[in-house]
Amino acid sequence: MSTASHRESLFRAHSQDLESIHPELANRFMCPICHRLFSLDDIGADVLTVGHIWPEDFRSHSQSELARHQHILLCHECNSNAGRRGDKQAQVFEGLRRGEESGDLFGERLLEARTGPGEEPIRLRARVRIEHGDDISGKITFEVDQQRQAWARNDPRQEERFRSLARTGERFSVLVHPDRRAVPELARAGWITSAYLNAFHTFGYRYILQDAVIGTVRSYILNSIYNDVESLHFPESEDFAVFDCSDHPTDDPVIAVVIPAESNDKIHLRVSFLKNEVSLPFPFVPKALGSLIFARMPDYEKRIAEIENQNAFLYLQVSCTKLDAHDCIWDYVLGKPFP
DSSP states (O other), X not given: OOHXXXXXXXXXXXXXXXXXXOGGGTTOEEOTXXXXXXXXXXXXXXXXXXXXXXXXXXXXXXXXXXXXXXXXXXXXXHHXXXXXXXXXXXXXXXXXXXXXXXXXXXXXXXXXXXXXXXXXXXEEEEEEEEEESSSEEEEEEOOEETTTTEETTSOHHHHHHHHHHHHHTOOOEEEEXXXXXXXXXXXXXXXXXXHHHHHHHHHXXXXXXXXXXXIIIIHHHHHHHHSOGGGOOOOOBTTBEEEEOTTSOEEEEEEEEEEESSTTSOOEEEXXXXXXXXXXXXXXXXHHHHHHHHHHOTTHHHHHHHXXXXXXXXXXXXXXXXTSOOOOHHHHHTTOXXX
C-alpha cells in the first residue's frame, strides 16, 4: 500500500469513528493530540502524516510485529514535535537502560581520569564498557579522526596526558559522567504519549474525548510538546503514572483495564511494552463494565476475594482496534448510550 493510500485508509477509519460519536463531523479527522479538525484534502497537502504509536527504537529492539504495524493518523505538526521531544528522549533512556544491563554504556561519555586528590583531571570523550565481577573492570574505546590521526572530539593535550599516564603504569581512577542528552521529564512524556496513542488506536475517540482524559493526559502531552521542560509538572497518581517493569517485560504491546482488589482504589487503564508500564485514567459506566466483567469472569467475586490479601489486581486485556469499524461492549463501557 502506498503512503497516500495508507493515509487515506487511516483517515476514513478515524473519520467513521468520529462520526459515530459526533454526526455533525462527518468526513472529518480530529488529530488525537491537538484536536484540530482536518478534511480528506489535507492528505494531499501533507498536513496529515502516518504516526507510529511506538518509537523506532522500541519497534526495532522488540522485533514485535504488533508494534511495527500499530499506526494512527496525526497532524504533521504534532507528529514532528512529539518525535523530536518525548519520542527522542524515551529512546535515549531505553538505550541507557540496555547499556546498564549489558555493560556497554549508551553513547559517548565524558570521562575524568585522576591519579589522586587535588590533581587536575584528564577530560576525554570515549565509549565505555563495564564488566562486573569480583572487581569492576572496563574498556575505554576512542574514535580516531583519520585526518588528524588523533582521537576524535578530544583535545590533543588531554590525549597526550592520558597516553603518558597509561605508559607509566600508574594506577588512576576514572569517573564516567552521565549522558547529558538525557532529559527524564521528556522521556516520561514520550512513554505517556505512546500509551495514549495506543489507547486511541484501541478505543478511538470515545476514549480520548472523555473529560478526565482531556484534562490530565492530553494536557500533559500538549505541555510536553509545546512548552519548556521546566513547566512540565507530572500529576502522578495511581491512575496516571509510569512504572519500570523490568521484572516482567512484555514482548508485544499490551493494553488492559486494571481492576484493583481494593474497592477504594481506582480502576484504570494499563499499557505495557518492553520494560515500561503506563497507567492512564479510564472513565467508565459501572453497569456496562460490570456486565463485561461477569461475562468474562463468571467467578469474579471469588477471584477478587482470593487476591484481596495480596494487594493484587485483575486484568481485562483489550484486543480491539477502532481502525476496524465495529460496535462492541467497550463502546458502552465508555459511555455509548444503550439501545
